[in-house]
Amino acid sequence: MMRFGKLKVKQKIAVSTAVVILFFSLVSWLSIQFVVLPSLTDEITNRGEIIANGIALRAQQYLTADDRPNLLDVIFTEKWMEPYLAYIFIINEVDGVVVHTLLQPFPQYLVRVNPLPADRIQHTRLVKTSFGSVYDTAMAIQEESHRIGTVRVGLSKVLVDETMGRLANIFLAVLVLIISIALVLTNWFSRQITGPILDLRDLTRDLISCNFQACGHLGKRVECWLVKDCSQLMCSAYERGRPPCWLMDNPPPPHGAEVNPLASKLEECSRCQVYKENVGDEIEQLAAAFCHMIHKLDLYQEELKLTNEDLRKLNRNYMEMLRFVSHELKTPIANSSMSAQALLQSIFGTLTPPQEKMVKHIYSNLSTSVEMVKNYLDLSRIETGELLFQPRRLHLASEVVAPTLISLSILITANRIRVEDLTDEGLVLEGDEELLRVVYSNLIGNACKYGRKGGVIRLRGKNQGTLCRLEVWNDGPGIAGEKMGQLFQKFCRIQQSPEGAAKGTGLGLFISRTIVELHGGKIWAEGVEGEWIQFVIELPKSQEGSRENE
Amino acid sequence: MNRKKILIIDDDPSFLEICSAILEESDYHVDTASSSKEGLEKLVSQRPDLVLLDIMMATMDEGLSFATSIRQREDLHKIPIMIVSAQPDAEKGYQRSVDREMDWISADMFMEKPINPQDLLHNVRLLIE
Numbered sequence: 001m002m003r004f005g006k007l008k009v010k011q012k013i014a015v016s017t018a019v020v021i022l023f024f025s026l027v028s029w030l031s032i033q034f035v036v037l038p039s040l041t042d043e044i045t046n047r048g049e050i051i052a053n054g055i056a057l058r059a060q061q062y063l064t065a066d067d068r069p070n071l072l073d074v075i076f077t078e079k080w081m082e083p084y085l086a087y088i089f090i091i092n093e094v095d096g097v098v099v100h101t102l103l104q105p106f107p108q109y110l111v112r113v114n115p116l117p118a119d120r121i122q123h124t125r126l127v128k129t130s131f132g133s134v135y136d137t138a139m140a141i142q143e144e145s146h147r148i149g150t151v152r153v154g155l156s157k158v159l160v161d162e163t164m165g166r167l168a169n170i171f172l173a174v175l176v177l178i179i180s181i182a183l184v185l186t187n188w189f190s191r192q193i194t195g196p197i198l199d200l201r202d203l204t205r206d207l208i209s210c211n212f213q214a215c216g217h218l219g220k221r222v223e224c225w226l227v228k229d230c231s232q233l234m235c236s237a238y239e240r241g242r243p244p245c246w247l248m249d250n251p252p253p254p255h256g257a258e259v260n261p262l263a264s265k266l267e268e269c270s271r272c273q274v275y276k277e278n279v280g281d282e283i284e285q286l287a288a289a290f291c292h293m294i295h296k297l298d299l300y301q302e303e304l305k306l307t308n309e310d311l312r313k314l315n316r317n318y319m320e321m322l323r324f325v326s327h328e329l330k331t332p333i334a335n336s337s338m339s340a341q342a343l344l345q346s347i348f349g350t351l352t353p354p355q356e357k358m359v360k361h362i363y364s365n366l367s368t369s370v371e372m373v374k375n376y377l378d379l380s381r382i383e384t385g386e387l388l389f390q391p392r393r394l395h396l397a398s399e400v401v402a403p404t405l406i407s408l409s410i411l412i413t414a415n416r417i418r419v420e421d422l423t424d425e426g427l428v429l430e431g432d433e434e435l436l437r438v439v440y441s442n443l444i445g446n447a448c449k450y451g452r453k454g455g456v457i458r459l460r461g462k463n464q465g466t467l468c469r470l471e472v473w474n475d476g477p478g479i480a481g482e483k484m485g486q487l488f489q490k491f492c493r494i495q496q497s498p499e500g501a502a503k504g505t506g507l508g509l510f511i512s513r514t515i516v517e518l519h520g521g522k523i524w525a526e527g528v529e530g531e532w533i534q535f536v537i538e539l540p541k542s543q544e545g546s547r548e549n550e
Numbered sequence: 551m552n553r554k555k556i557l558i559i560d561d562d563p564s565f566l567e568i569c570s571a572i573l574e575e576s577d578y579h580v581d582t583a584s585s586s587k588e589g590l591e592k593l594v595s596q597r598p599d600l601v602l603l604d605i606m607m608a609t610m611d612e613g614l615s616f617a618t619s620i621r622q623r624e625d626l627h628k629i630p631i632m633i634v635s636a637q638p639d640a641e642k643g644y645q646r647s648v649d650r651e652m653d654w655i656s657a658d659m660f661m662e663k664p665i666n667p668q669d670l671l672h673n674v675r676l677l678i679e
Contacts, residue, residue: 023555327606330636334664342568342667347575370664375639 002470007197010190017186028171037164044084044135044155045124051078051088052139052153060092060141063098063149071099078153086131086154090141093148110263114138116150126157130458133157163274198281200290207294210301316384323380330373337366342363364414371445375507378438379490380513389518391430391543396461396468397423399433404440416454419444423461429468430543435515442508443472443535451476463541467521478533484525488513553579554678559589559613560604560634565663569602572667573674587615593626596642599678605635630677636663 055074075088079101089100091111100106113127116138124137134154141149340363343351350360362497381387394400401423405412412419446459451474460471479487483494491506516523520540528531551676554588558569566582573580581596583589593601601620605613613633620626659673 327636331562332564332662334636335562335568337664338565338572338667339568341664342572345668347572347667364663 009193009197010187013190013193015187017182019026021175021182025175028175032168032171034168040160040164041135044160045137047082047084048124048137048153048155049122049139051082051085052137052151054078055088055090056139056141056154059151060143060148062141063090063092063141066098068099075099075101083153084155084159086129086134086156088151088153091150091152100150110152110154114152116140118147121147126444127154129154131156131158134168135160162479196287200283200286203290203294262369318382319383322376323384326373326376326380330370330377333366333373337363337370339367363410367411372505373507375511378511379505380508382511387435387514387518389432389435391432391519391520393428393430394433394436395425396427396429396431396436396470397425398420400431400436400440401459401461404437404444407437408441408444408448411448412457415448415451417448417451418456420456420458423459423470424463427461427463427468429541431519431539432515435518439512439515439537440472442512446508447472447476464538466541468537468539468541470539471534473532473534475532478527478529478531479525480529484527487525488523553577554600555581555598556600556602556678557581557583557592557596557598558602559583559586559607559616560602561585561607562604565604565634568672569665571672576671576674578674586612589616590620593620593629593656593657599660600631600674601629601631603631603633605633606637630658632659632661632673633679634661634663634665 011397029471055078056519058074059071062068062074071090075090078088079085085101087101087110089102089106089110091100092098095111097106097108097111107130110129111128114123114125116123117240121140121142122138127134127136129136131154134156137153137155139151139153141151226391340359342348343359344356344363344419344480378387382494405419405421444457444459451457458471458473460469460473462469486492486494488509490510494511513523516537520543521538523535523537525535556573558566558573558580560569561584563584566584570580570582581592581598583592589601589603592598594652598651603613603617607613613635617631617633620629620631658677661670661673
């Protein structure tokens with residue numbers, strides 16, 4: 001069995017793009033946090049030490065000579081060179097400030113915030129000052145290994161942080177730009193992929209509604225596969241009634257597609273510009289398969305339409321012939337039946353017992369023939385759609401059940417059957433009197449034919465809400481439960497008469513079901529095999545209600 | 551006593567013969583016609599008390615249109631008509647003419663073939679007497 005994975009192209013592209021962007025953002029952030037910032041701090045610390053060392057070297061002779069102007073020159077030269085510089089000052093052996101770069105009175109606490117221990121020549125610490133946090137480097141000024149003073153260089157952390165902030169803003173701006181571009185590209189890419197798939201989906205919907213002309217949408221594509229759009233009219237691959245050129249497509253053609261046998265011309269085709277544009281494109285292949293399928297479906301539908309039309313005509317002719325033959329048969333049978341009945345009713349004098357017995361046989365067989373002919377006439381009327389349905393309000397017990405029982409009285413008596421008619425006297429429904437008599441006649445007739453000789457037929461009819469529930473029960477052998485559903489099929493002969501010979505046309509229950517359905521009702525059979533069988537009919541009391549339910 | 555006259559119009563000679571025999575046994579005076587044209591001639595000349603009429607004769611519904619036409623004639627419209635047919639749809643045709651609430655009906659009674667002779671005699675008696 002073929003299985004399809006989920007595609008969800010838009011979603012997948014969006015998710016994967018988001019994941020990639022997030023991943024790179026995380027990596028960039030971590031790099032800045034743990035690599036760039038520490039490096040920058042180290043760089044600044046080193047920078048402070050380099051500046052302090054340079055000053056210490058140049059300041060040594062001026063400090064010894066207590067040449068303050070040159071000392072100032074040294075420190076101010078550095079000050080103008082270094083943008084992050086907060087201060088530079090030099091102190092002597094007794095921690096007295098000799099020179100400094102501050103334009104305000106020197107705050108004496110600065111001397112104490114980062115004192116250089118006696119055993120070290122330099123060190124750097126982050127200290128808090130009135131200028132904010134400062135990387136403070138203290139470097140010893142030595143003369144022949146003897147400390148004669150100390151240079152202190154302070155680089156402002158605030159300025160460093162500002163630089164960091166600017167960097168972060170730039171990083172964020174770049175990130176937003178990348179995300180925006182990624183979103184636009186994602187949308188564009190996914191549209192490129194999903195667009196043709198969605199077109200195919202719409203086409204499929206058209207196909208479901210049997211709109212085969214929808215194939216025209218695919219015609220806008222330049223396709224080598226459907227020869228109609230190909231400009232290579234001289235291409236030999238398109239001969240033989242110009243079938244779709246499946247050979248140019250490497251995958252095997254769809255099931256049932258005709259394969260062009262001219263493989264030797266493939267080389268020629270592969271130079272075709274249209275082929276070059278289409279080869280390897282999955283959507284093109286899918287669309288080509290679709291086009292082929294639509295083409296085939298269109299052909300099949302046309303064939304089906306023609307076949308259906310022929311069948312309909314054939315069936316109609318057959319039914320009209322059946323009706324003609326049945327009617328022609330009915331006339332002589334009816335005449336014979338009328339004559340036999342006249343004899344039995346002693347209209348022409350009393351018959352002797354053997355004569356009466358023979359005439360009864362004649363009459364019984366003619367009655368069976370009349371019933372069969374009636375069934376065929378009804379079938380013909382149903383199949384040609386000429387069954388007239390004229391509902392009116394009627395009393396079921398007096399207008400349908402009682403007349404049917406009278407018309408079947410000879411059959412009922414002959415089978416020694418006791419009929420218990422428990423139909424509610426006041427049961428009124430909207431129905432076609434003649435058609436309902438046909439239903440009752442079929443059901444009671446069946447109960448006589450297939451029921452037990454000397455048995456019971458029980459008729460019930462009562463109101464049940466907006467419905468009437470009618471039952472025809474008999475204590476005959478019934479049939480197996482699994483065959484109940486087949487009873488109402490045309491020409492069905494499941495029931496066996498006690499004599500074993502199946503009488504009738506197998507149409508009675510089919511006709512009954514058709515009539516019941518015409519009334520907007522339903523009919524079914526239930527029972528226990530070998531014990532009893534019952535036919536149940538549910539009819540809407542009013543035809544208006546039945547139409548509303550529909 | 552004056553015997554009641556019945557005219558049977560049907561293109562089936564067998565039915566004409568059987569039906570005549572049954573009715574004559576019950577002391578009716580029966581005449582037959584095998585087409586509506588012949589039927590109309592006998593109807594005008596004999597003025598029967600009842601017409602038994604088949605529907606499908608030479609053409610479809612010939613009987614029904616025949617019944618309709620004699621209902622529209624002043625001199626004949628009072629003669630009762632019983633339609634006999636092998637087609638159950640004919641009853642619908644009869645009912646339809648009643649349903650249209652027109653000031654005439656095409657038939658007084660309908661009987662589907664095969665006809666029970668006792669029912670026939672009963673209905674004839676109803677219509678004539």
